[in-house]
Amino acid sequence: MSEAVPVVALRDVEKSFGAVRALRGAGLELHAGEAHALVGENGAGKSTLIKILAGLYRPDAGAIEIDGEPVDLHDPSAAIAAGIAVIYQEPALFGDLTVAENLFIGRQPRGRLGRIDRAAMDRDATALFERLGVLLEPDRPAKGLSIADQQLVEIAKAISLDARVLVMDEPTAALTSREVERLFDVVRALRAKGTAILFISHRFDEVEALCQRVTVMRDGAHVSTDPMGEVTVDELIRRMVGRELAAMFPRGEAAPGEVVLDVEGLASAERCRDVSFQVRAGEIVALAGLVGAGRSEVVQAVFGVAPREAGRVRVLGRDLPSGNPRAAMRAGVALVPEDRRQQGLLLDLSVMRNATLVRRGRLARFGFLTGAAEQREAAEWTGRLQAKYGRLTDPVATLSGGNQQKIVLAKWLATGPRLLIVDEPTRGIDVATKAEVHRLLSDLAADGVAVLMVSSELLEVLGMADRTLVMREGRLAGELPRADATEEAVMRLATGQTAEAR
Amino acid sequence: MTIPAPTRTPTGSTVLDLVLRFRALGLLLALAVLVGATASVNARFLSGQSVRDLLFAAAVTVLLACGMTTVVLTRGIDLSVGSTLGLAAYLTADAMSGGVPVPLAVLIGLLVGLACGAANGAIVHFGKVPPLVATLGTLYVFRGIVYFTAGGSRVNASDLPGGFLDFGNGTLLGVPYLFLIAAAVLAVVALFLRDYRSGRDLYALGSNPEAAALAGIPAGRRLMTAYALSGTLAGLGGVLYAARFGTVDASAGYGMELDIVAAVVVGGVAIFGGSGTVLGAALGALLLTVIDNALPVLSIPPFWQQAIVGALILAAIALDRLVALRAARALRKKGSHVG
Numbered sequence: 001m002s003e004a005v006p007v008v009a010l011r012d013v014e015k016s017f018g019a020v021r022a023l024r025g026a027g028l029e030l031h032a033g034e035a036h037a038l039v040g041e042n043g044a045g046k047s048t049l050i051k052i053l054a055g056l057y058r059p060d061a062g063a064i065e066i067d068g069e070p071v072d073l074h075d076p077s078a079a080i081a082a083g084i085a086v087i088y089q090e091p092a093l094f095g096d097l098t099v100a101e102n103l104f105i106g107r108q109p110r111g112r113l114g115r116i117d118r119a120a121m122d123r124d125a126t127a128l129f130e131r132l133g134v135l136l137e138p139d140r141p142a143k144g145l146s147i148a149d150q151q152l153v154e155i156a157k158a159i160s161l162d163a164r165v166l167v168m169d170e171p172t173a174a175l176t177s178r179e180v181e182r183l184f185d186v187v188r189a190l191r192a193k194g195t196a197i198l199f200i201s202h203r204f205d206e207v208e209a210l211c212q213r214v215t216v217m218r219d220g221a222h223v224s225t226d227p228m229g230e231v232t233v234d235e236l237i238r239r240m241v242g243r244e245l246a247a248m249f250p251r252g253e254a255a256p257g258e259v260v261l262d263v264e265g266l267a268s269a270e271r272c273r274d275v276s277f278q279v280r281a282g283e284i285v286a287l288a289g290l291v292g293a294g295r296s297e298v299v300q301a302v303f304g305v306a307p308r309e310a311g312r313v314r315v316l317g318r319d320l321p322s323g324n325p326r327a328a329m330r331a332g333v334a335l336v337p338e339d340r341r342q343q344g345l346l347l348d349l350s351v352m353r354n355a356t357l358v359r360r361g362r363l364a365r366f367g368f369l370t371g372a373a374e375q376r377e378a379a380e381w382t383g384r385l386q387a388k389y390g391r392l393t394d395p396v397a398t399l400s401g402g403n404q405q406k407i408v409l410a411k412w413l414a415t416g417p418r419l420l421i422v423d424e425p426t427r428g429i430d431v432a433t434k435a436e437v438h439r440l441l442s443d444l445a446a447d448g449v450a451v452l453m454v455s456s457e458l459l460e461v462l463g464m465a466d467r468t469l470v471m472r473e474g475r476l477a478g479e480l481p482r483a484d485a486t487e488e489a490v491m492r493l494a495t496g497q498t499a500e501a502r
Numbered sequence: 503m504t505i506p507a508p509t510r511t512p513t514g515s516t517v518l519d520l521v522l523r524f525r526a527l528g529l530l531l532a533l534a535v536l537v538g539a540t541a542s543v544n545a546r547f548l549s550g551q552s553v554r555d556l557l558f559a560a561a562v563t564v565l566l567a568c569g570m571t572t573v574v575l576t577r578g579i580d581l582s583v584g585s586t587l588g589l590a591a592y593l594t595a596d597a598m599s600g601g602v603p604v605p606l607a608v609l610i611g612l613l614v615g616l617a618c619g620a621a622n623g624a625i626v627h628f629g630k631v632p633p634l635v636a637t638l639g640t641l642y643v644f645r646g647i648v649y650f651t652a653g654g655s656r657v658n659a660s661d662l663p664g665g666f667l668d669f670g671n672g673t674l675l676g677v678p679y680l681f682l683i684a685a686a687v688l689a690v691v692a693l694f695l696r697d698y699r700s701g702r703d704l705y706a707l708g709s710n711p712e713a714a715a716l717a718g719i720p721a722g723r724r725l726m727t728a729y730a731l732s733g734t735l736a737g738l739g740g741v742l743y744a745a746r747f748g749t750v751d752a753s754a755g756y757g758m759e760l761d762i763v764a765a766v767v768v769g770g771v772a773i774f775g776g777s778g779t780v781l782g783a784a785l786g787a788l789l790l791t792v793i794d795n796a797l798p799v800l801s802i803p804p805f806w807q808q809a810i811v812g813a814l815i816l817a818a819i820a821l822d823r824l825v826a827l828r829a830a831r832a833l834r835k836k837g838s839h840v841g
Contacts, residue, residue, distance in 0.1 A: 054716070077718030092713035094706045096776035105706050105717050108699055115697040 005068040007032050007196045008053070008084070008165050013062035015048055015220075022048040023059070023220040028198075030165060035187065035197040037207040037228070040217035041240050041434070041459075046200050047089075049217070050169050053198075054086045055079030085163035089170045091150035093142040100125035100138035103157045128156045133182040147174040147292040155183060159190070166190060167198045172206060173456075174291045177495055184210055202458060203491065204233045216240055237459070249438055249463025256466070257281035258316075260419050260450035261333075263302060266311035271297035272474045275311070279419065284441060284451040286465030288458070289494045294474040295454045296338055299421045302452075303335040304328045315419060329358065332418035336408050336425060338454070344408040347397040351389050352378040354396050355410045381410035385440065402433030409440065420444060423454040438464060458487050470494050528821070529769065529785040533792060540796040547799050550676060556795050558671075558746060561680035562587075562739045563787040566762045567769065568684075568691045569619075569732030571783040574766055575695070576728050577708045577775030578626060578633035583736040584758035585644035586618040590740025592648050592657070595750040599661035608741050615737015616730055618644055623729030627722045641759065645752075652752035659748025670745025680742050684784075687735065692780045704728055708775025764811060765790050768818045789814075 006029040015023040023045045030036055040046050051057045052064070055073035063070050066082055073079045079086075093102050100121045101108065109124060111117035118139075125138035134152050136145075142153065151174050158166060166187070172180045187210065191197055201207050207214060208228060216223040216239040223239050224231075261279040266272065272294040279285045287295040300306040302313050307323035314320065315331040325335075337344045345354055355378040378392055387406035389399055396404055405425065412420065425441065426434040441464060445451050455461050461468055468480045470493035477493040540547045566583050573580045594611035598604060618640065625636040659667060672679050695701040703724045707714045714721060744750050769786025771778025790811060797807050 055718075056716070075718070076716055077720070080718045086716075088716070092710060092716055094709040094713055094776070096705055096709040096772075097702070101702060101706075105702065106699060106719055108702065110699070114699075115693075116699065116702065 004031055006030055006065070007067065009065040009068075010049065010052070011063045011065065013049070013052060013059045013064070015052065015057060015059050021220055023052075025221045026062075026217065027222040028215055029225075030196040030198055032164070032194045032196050033191055034213060035191050035199055035211040037211035037214040038198055038200045038217065039202075039207065039214060039236060039240055041457075044217045044240070045220035046217055047169065048220070050086060050167055050198075050200070053079065053084055053165075053167055055084075080161065083164035084167065085158040085161040085165070086167040087154050087158045087169060087171045089173065091147065091154045093145070093150055093153060095141065095143035097142060098139050099136055099142055099145075099153055102142050102153055103128065103160055124160070125156070128160050132156055132159070132186055134179070148176070148179065151175060152179065159186060163195065165196045165198065169200045170202065172201065172203070180206070204236070204487070208233075241459075249460070256283040257448060260316055261302070261452065262314040264312050266298065266301055266313065267309045268297050268301040268306050269309060272301065272471075275471075275476050277469055277476065277479070279450045279452050281418070281448045281450050282445050283466040284445050284453060284464050286461040286468045287452065287454045287471060288461045288468050288490050289471035289477070291456065293471040293494065295471050296423055297474075298471070299335065299423055299452065299454055302328075303333060303421060305335070329415065332416070334412035334415055334417035334420050336412055336420070336422045338423035338427070345396050345404060348395055350393045351382065351387075351396055351399070351407060352392040354407050355382055355414070358411055358415055377414060378410075381414045382407065385410050385413075386436065400429075402429035402437075405429055405433070405437065409437070413444075417449060419450045419452065421452045424456060425453060426455075426457070426460060458490060461485070461490065462487065472496055526782060526785060529782065529789055533785070533789055536789070536792055536796055540799050544799045547796065552795070554673060554676065554678060556791060557681040558678050559795065560788050560791040561678060561684040562742055562746075563761060563765055563791055564681075564684040564784045565687055565735050565739045565742070566758070567765045567783040567787040568688055568780045569735035570762045570766045571769075571771050571778060571780045572691065572695065572704060572728040573633070573732045574771050574773060575704045575708045575775055575778060576725055577711070578725070578728065579637060579763065579773075580619075580622060580729060580732045581634065581637040581759045581763075582618060582622060582640040582644055583732060583739075583762055584755040585641050585648065586615055586733055586736035587740040587743060587755035587758060588752065589618065589644050589648045590614045590737040591743045591750045591754040592652050592740075592752060594741050595657035595662060595744040596651075598663060598666065598744075599657050604663055604666050611741035611744075612734055612737045615734045615740065617733070618736065619730040619733015620726065622733060623726040626729065627725045645756075648752045648754075656749060656751035657744075662744070662748055666745055667748050670742065670748070680746060683738075683742065687738070688780055688784050691731070695780060700724060700727065705776055708772075709777070761790065762787075764815055767815055770818070770822065772822065
C-alpha cells in the first residue's frame with residue numbers, strides 16, 4: 001500500500017489562529033480503498049485538519065497533494081470539485097429547504113430549460129435513503145428533524161457526491177447502534193469501490209470495526225500511523241494523551257460529605273423528564289450521554305437559566321425557585337456554560353471586567369465600582385488559576401481557548417461556590433491546560449465543593465467522575481459508580497442496549 | 503406555488519404547503535374582505551376606472567417587491583430602491599427630453615438601476631457591511647446624485663415623447679400595460695426562485711449561511727445577483743414611473759423603500775431570510791395598495807392609514823411566528839430523539 005501514490009496527502013501542514021497554533025507539522029496520507037482512523041483528544045487539531053481538507057481553511061505552511069500533485073483548496077467548492085466530501089460533527093442543514101434539496105443543493109437534477117426536476121430529485125433522495133436504510137421523506141422541510149436524522153441527511157449528502165475521499169468527523173455521535181451498523185455497511189461498500197475514507201471517532205470499538213490504519217495526533221502534530229492490528233487501544237490512548245492517564249486525571253479518593261444538590265423529578269420543556277439525583281460535597285458527578293440527550297438542559301434547569309416545568313431543586317436543603325439564576329447564585333451555585341464564547345464571556349471586554357463580572361455588587365462601594373478593587377480581585381483569581389494574558393485590560397478575545405476558560409472559571413470561583421456546575425469544561429483547549437483544569441476541579445472537590453460536570457469526552461468522564469449519570473433522550477438511563485464506569489458501560493446506557501428501530 | 507397532495511401524513515410536505523397556502527389564503531381573504539367592505543360603502547370602488555387606478559398604483563410596488571424579496575431571502579434588505587427608482591426615472595426622462603430615442607432611454611434607466619444594485623451588492627459582499635447600513639448609505643448617496651443632477655429643475659410631460667406617455671397610461675383589455683409588465687416580471691422571478699439552482703441558492707444562503715459556505719455555494723455571486731436584480735427592477739420601476747406620470751423631479755420615489763419592505767413582510771417573506779415567495783410579496787403589495795385606495799373611500803382619516811399599515815405588519819409577523827411555532831411542533835413528531 002505504501003508503494004502507491006496516496007489519493008490525498010497532507011505534508012507538514014501548519015495553521016495558526018492568532019496566538020494559538022492549531023497545527024504544527026501535521027501530516028496524513030490517504031490511499032484509495034482504505035479506511036483510515038484519525039484519533040486524538042479534543043483540541044489536538046483534528047477538526048482544523050479536516051477543515052483544511054474541506055477547503056474552509058488554508059494552511060499557513062505545508063502542502064496538500066492529490067494523486068501526488070500539489071493543489072490549492074482555496075474554498076469548499078474547490079474541495080468538492082477535487083472529490084473530497086466531508087461529514088461534519090455538527091449537521092448544518094438548510095431548515096427552510098426540503099430534505100431532498102438539502103442533499104442536492106447546487107447540483108439538483110435539471111429537466112427542460114434548466115429547471116429543477118423535483119420529481120427526479122425526490123426519487124434520487126429516496127433511493128439514497130433506501131441504500132442507507134433510513135425512512136425520511138424527501139419533500140419535508142429539514143426544519144424539525146431530530147439531530148440523528150439531520151446527521152443521516154448529512155451522511156446521505158456526502159455519499160451522494162460519489163467522492164474519492166470521504167471524511168467523517170464523528171458521524172456517529174447522535175446515531176443509534178443500528179444506524180451506525182447501516183452506515184458502516186455503506187462505508188465498507190464505498191471502500192471496496194476504492195473510496196478513501198478518513199474516520200474520526202472517539203469510540204475505539206468503531207475505529208477497530210471499520211479502519212485498517214490509524215493515525216494519532218497530539219497538540220497539532222502527527223504522532224504515529226500504524227496498521228490497526230499492530231497497536232492496542234491502550235497504546236493509542238497513551239499516545240493521544242502524551243502522558244500517563246494518572247497525570248491527566250489527578251483524582252484521589254473522594255470523601256463525599258453532606259448533600260449539596262438534591263434534584264427531584266426535574267422536567268424542562270420537552271428536553272428532559274423525570275430527572276432525579278444528588279451531588280454531595282467533595283464529589284465530582286459527571287453527566288454523560290450522546291449529543292442532544294438533554295444533559296445541558298438539566299444543568300440549565302438546575303441553575304435556572306431555563307425554567308423548569310416540574311420537580312424541585314434543593315441546594316443545601318433550601319428550595320431554589322424555578323427560572324431564577326440570581327437565586328441560584330445567592331444559594332452558592334455557579335455555572336460554567338458549554339459555549340464560553342457565546343455564554344461564558346463578553347469577548348470584547350477586558351480580562352478584568354470578565355473576571356469580576358458576577359462580583360460587581362460585592363466589589364462596589366456606594367454603588368460605584370472602584371478600579372483598584374476590581375483589579376485586585378481579578379489579579380488574585382487569574383493568578384491562582386495561572387491564566388496567561390498580556391494585561392488585565394486586554395480584551396478576552398485575544399486569549400487562547402484554554403486561558404479564556406480559566407477566566408470563566410476565575411469569575412465563578414471568586415464567588416466561592418458550594419456547587420460548581422461545569423458544562424464541557426475542556427472543550428477546544430490544549431492538553432496542558434486541560435490537565436490544569438482537571439487538577440483544579442479535583443482540588444475544588446477536595447476542598448469540599450460539589451462538582452457537577454457535563455462532558456462529551458468519555459476519557460474525561462471516566463477519569464474525573466466519582467459517579468457517572470448517563471442520560472438518554474431526556475431521561476436518566478443509569479448511574480455508574482467509579483469502579484463500574486467503563487467506556488462500554490457508559491455507551492451502552494447512552495445508546496440504549498437494544499437500539500429500537502425507528 | 504405547488505398544489506399539495508392531500509393524503510399525506512401531517513409531518514409531510516403538507517405542513518409546509520399549508521403554511522404557504524394559509525399565508526396566501528390569508529392575504530386573499532384580507533383583500534376580499536377589504537374590497538367587499540369598501541364596495542358596499544361605495545360601489546364605485548369596483549368600477550373599471552377605480553380598479554384601473556389601483557392596478558396602476560400597484561404595478562411599480564409589485565415590481566420593486568419582487569426585487570426586494572430576492573434580497574430579503576438572503577437575509578439582506580435593500581433600502582435604496584426608492585432612491586434608485588428616482589435616479590433612473592429622472593435620468594430616463596431627462597434623456598428622452600434631450601432627444602434620446604425611447605428604447606435607448608429605457609436602457610439607460612435599466613442600466614442605472616443595475617449599476618446601483620451592483621454597487622449595493624459589492625458593498626455588502628466585498629465590504630462586509632451589513633445590508634441595512636450599506637443600503638441606508640446608498641439611499642442617501644443615490645438620492646444625492648439625483649438632486650445634484652436635477653438641481654431644482656424637473657422634466658415635464660410635455661418634454662416626453664407622446665408614445666412613451668401613451669404606453670404608460672394605456673391599457674390592454676382594461677389592464678394597464680404597466681401592470682402587465684409587473685405581472686410578467688413577477689412570473690419570471692417566481693420561476694427563477696422556485697425552479698433554478700441559483701434561485702434555490704438564495705434560499706439556502708438566507709436559511710443557513712454557514713452551511714451554504716460548506717456546500718460550496720458561491721455566496722458572492724448570488725448576493726450580487728440578488729442586489730443587481732433588485733436594483734434593475736427599481737430602475738425599471740423608474741422608467742415606468744416616468745411613463746406613468748410624465749413629470750419627474752428629484753423627489754421621485756422618495757420614501758418608497760419602506761412601503762416595499764412593508765409589502766414584502768406582509769406578504770410573508772421572512773425578514774431573517776430563507777423563506778417566502780414573490781407571489782406572497784406581490785399579494786402583500788396589492789393589499790397595501792388596496793388599503794391606500796380604500797381608506798379614503800371609507801372616509802377613514804388619512805392619519806389612520808399609516809397606523810393600519812403598521813398594525814398589519816405587526817399582525818403579519820405575529821402570524822408568521824405563530825404558524826412557524828405550530829409547524830415546528832407538528833414537524834418534531836414522535837419524540838424519538840430529544841433536543
